[in-house]
Amino acid sequence: MTELIETIVKALVDHPEEVSVKEIADGEKLVYQLTVHSSDMGKVIGKQGRVAKAIRTVVNAAGTSQNRRISLEIV
Numbered sequence: 001m002t003e004l005i006e007t008i009v010k011a012l013v014d015h016p017e018e019v020s021v022k023e024i025a026d027g028e029k030l031v032y033q034l035t036v037h038s039s040d041m042g043k044v045i046g047k048q049g050r051v052a053k054a055i056r057t058v059v060n061a062a063g064t065s066q067n068r069r070i071s072l073e074i075v
Contacts, residue, residue: 001059004059004062005021005059006019008055012040012043012044014037014039014043015037015039021034021035029070031070032070032071032073033073034073034075035075041074044074045074052072052074056071
């Protein structure tokens with residue numbers, strides 16, 4: 001799943017070398033923390049959060065096979 005998130009985000013940003021995804025497992029919940037360069041934050045979030053919502057939708061759809069709640073935090 002981290003590879004999927006990195007692939008999507010690296011295509012959007014100007015500094016793909018600074019994209020990192022950290023996975024935190026907490027029982028039934030799985031949290032992915034996405035860190036990007038400060039100048040790329042707006043590109044990842046998008047206008048009114050549309051890009052971030054789309055990324056979260058893809059991650060949730062890919063994670064339905066794991067029977068866990070998955071969330072994506074942009075740090």
